[in-house]
Amino acid sequence: MSKYSRQREMILDALTGNRCHPTADWVYNHLKPDNPALSMGTVYRNLNFLVERGLVRKLSVPGEADRFDGQADTHMHFRCRQCGSLIDLKGEAAEEILDFARRFRDLTGLEMDPAGLVLEGRCEACSGDSPGNCS
Amino acid sequence: MSKYSRQREMILDALTGNRCHPTADWVYNHLKPDNPALSMGTVYRNLNFLVERGLVRKLSVPGEADRFDGQADTHMHFRCRQCGSLIDLKGEAAEEILDFARRFRDLTGLEMDPAGLVLEGRCEACSGDSPGNCS
DNA sequence: CTAATAACAGTAATCGTTACTATTATTCAA
DNA sequence: TTGAATAATAGTAACGATTACTGTTATTAG
Ligand SMILES: [Mn+2]
Ligand SMILES: [Mn+2]
Ligand SMILES: [Zn+2]
Ligand SMILES: [Zn+2]
Numbered sequence: 001m002s003k004y005s006r007q008r009e010m011i012l013d014a015l016t017g018n019r020c021h022p023t024a025d026w027v028y029n030h031l032k033p034d035n036p037a038l039s040m041g042t043v044y045r046n047l048n049f050l051v052e053r054g055l056v057r058k059l060s061v062p063g064e065a066d067r068f069d070g071q072a073d074t075h076m077h078f079r080c081r082q083c084g085s086l087i088d089l090k091g092e093a094a095e096e097i098l099d100f101a102r103r104f105r106d107l108t109g110l111e112m113d114p115a116g117l118v119l120e121g122r123c124e125a126c127s128g129d130s131p132g133n134c135s
Numbered sequence: 136m137s138k139y140s141r142q143r144e145m146i147l148d149a150l151t152g153n154r155c156h157p158t159a160d161w162v163y164n165h166l167k168p169d170n171p172a173l174s175m176g177t178v179y180r181n182l183n184f185l186v187e188r189g190l191v192r193k194l195s196v197p198g199e200a201d202r203f204d205g206q207a208d209t210h211m212h213f214r215c216r217q218c219g220s221l222i223d224l225k226g227e228a229a230e231e232i233l234d235f236a237r238r239f240r241d242l243t244g245l246e247m248d249p250a251g252l253v254l255e256g257r258c259e260a261c262s263g264d265s266p267g268n269c270s
Numbered sequence: 271c272t273a274a275t276a277a278c279a280g281t282a283a284t285c286g287t288t289a290c291t292a293t294t295a296t297t298c299a300a
Numbered sequence: 301t302t303g304a305a306t307a308a309t310a311g312t313a314a315c316g317a318t319t320a321c322t323g324t325t326a327t328t329a330g
Pocket of ligand 2: 156206
């Protein structure tokens with residue numbers, strides 16, 4: 001049985017009110033001013049609690065802190081190795097991934113989980129020879 | 136300009152002679168008996184050196200230690216969240232991924248890097264209702 | 271109102287990895 | 301062959317992200 005806490009509500013609000021994908025540290029610093037007693041342990045405990053409840057999704061990025069996503073609807077992500085941006089994959093792009101997942105399962109018998117997927121590579125801005133990308 | 140070292144050779148051999156995907160810790164413990172003075176720093180330094188040289192590939196797995204792959208040929212990986220096994224994706228499965236990467240680029244403009252890809256989900260043994268999987 | 275206990279703040283500990291430093295080994299040319 | 305130049309090493313300290321512990325506070329149910 002879980003009990004209400006103001007901190008948990010603040011933490012959830014910080015995520016749902018945001019389109020970005022914050023780290024635990026970001027959430028902590030974001031809420032600290034309005035709640036000077038807040039501690040990191042509380043942030044982590046609640047983020048993990050909310051992930052287990054399915055209200056929040058956790059995204060792991062190699063070499064850096066986990067990111068959390070307050071948008072509960074199933075979608076995937078793309079991370080640009082160059083600029084670090086994390087891009088939501090919805091609509092057609094998401095469908096393409098689901099198609100792939102089906103073909104992949106039929107071919108290999110491996111059931112990949114599209115929900116947690118974070119593809120890595122270069123975003124459009126960082127690819128090609130647009131201004132600012134001259135090596 | 137890099138110089139020869141016995142340790143570097145041992146570390147590379149430990150990977151190329153192995154079909155599995157060892158962690159730095161595994162490499163360390165594997166070589167320690169034949170080289171009691173070996174230190175973790177040396178293992179990490181050389182693994183990273185070999186990755187930069189393209190002789191070894193580094194695979195990051197959420198929540199656990201990085202794994203290293205001595206098979207230099209481009210292939211992808213699948214990790215089962217349940218049993219933890221890391222499976223090589225070659226041949227048809229790899230082709231399927233490359234096909235997807237092309238369609239995905241055409242659709243989104245995002246250039247994903249198939250080489251470092253580690254898909255996650257459930258392997259064949261852990262899926263379905265085979266013996267030992269009764270919840 | 272009170273007892274039971276979930277959640278808290280604060281802090282210590284863990285884990286994988288990197289950084290530092292003094293010593294050792296390799297290289298290359300005198 | 302010798303020796304200076306310098307990679308690479310072993311050992312240890314530091315690091316960042318996360319979890320675990322502990323005594324206190326807040327929420328809930330009766
Ligand atoms: Mn998202
Ligand atoms: Mn492999
Ligand atoms: Zn980019
Ligand atoms: Zn499995």
